[in-house]
Amino acid sequence: MTKFAYVRTSTRDQNADLQRDAIAKVDGIKRVYADEGISGTLASRPQWDALLDRLEPGDEVVVWKFDRIGRSTMNVLEAVQRITEKGATLHSLTEKIDTSGPMGQAMLTIMAAFAQLERDTIVERTRAGLDAARAKGRVGGRPSVVDAKKLATIKKLLASGDHSRADIARMTHISQATLYRVLSTL
Known part of the structure; x- marks a missing residue:
């Protein structure tokens, strides 16, 4: 030993x-x-x-x-x-x-046993807090870089058919990943 x-x-x-x-x-x-x-x-x-x-x-x-x-x-x-x-x-x-x-x-x-209780209590409180925030209309996470005005611009550029998605992302100052995320919700 x-x-x-x-x-x-x-x-x-x-x-x-x-x-x-x-x-x-x-x-x-x-x-x-x-x-x-x-x-x-x-x-x-x-x-x-x-x-x-x-x-x-x-x-x-x-x-x-x-x-x-x-x-x-x-x-x-x-x-x-x-x-x-x-x-x-x-x-x-x-x-x-x-x-x-x-x-x-x-x-x-x-x-x-106390560690598991601590962990379970934290998870329960987190879920309750998120549920309460959702009930008040709040969503967690970072604020979206695409506001209503930018979304309207994206829709207009898409509808015209004159621009690629890469061009639209560049023109609206967002990443292509963000553009694809926005398009997936339409």
């Missing part, structure tokens, strides 16, 4: 000394991997990826706090899953959770 530690700060201005001091008190750490100035939301964190690649069954990853391996509960659970898929365990110093034992596994199960 080899112990590795992981340290992360979100911005270059943040200081990792608190994390490093806490990790220095843990016996047997072979190497500390550190991503400094890198957000936890990024899919690729070089040192985190290197740590995961190196893990072998029986290894342990030590972190100062769970939020160092992910920004949301779902991110943390995905990170823990990647660690456990390698046959390794995670030990969080601040939360005092160690996934090598049954209590740590139980805590992760509870966290997973």
Whole structure:
């Protein structure tokens, strides 16, 4: 069994000394991997990826706090899953959770349940907000670059039959993709 530690700060201005001091008190750490100035939301964190690649069954990853391996509960659970898929365990110093034992596994199960609840609640609120906006006549997304006047011009140019669609797009200052999208709704 080899112990590795992981340290992360979100911005270059943040200081990792608190994390490093806490990790220095843990016996047997072979190497500390550190991503400094890198957000936890990024899919690729070089040192985190290197740590995961190196893990072998029986290894342990030590972190100062769970939020160092992910920004949301779902991110943390995905990170823990990647660690456990390698046959390794995670030990969080601040939360005092160690996934090598049954209590740590139980805590992760509870966290997973809350993460799913959080995700489902966000989806439900988003749908309700979109439905309410639609009921008021609002549509999400970017405003259309084709207003009523430009649409009338497009229809007139098409009806004349004298211009290609590429010419019409150029003349109305829109992309061909936008023109084709507009024509698909006619």
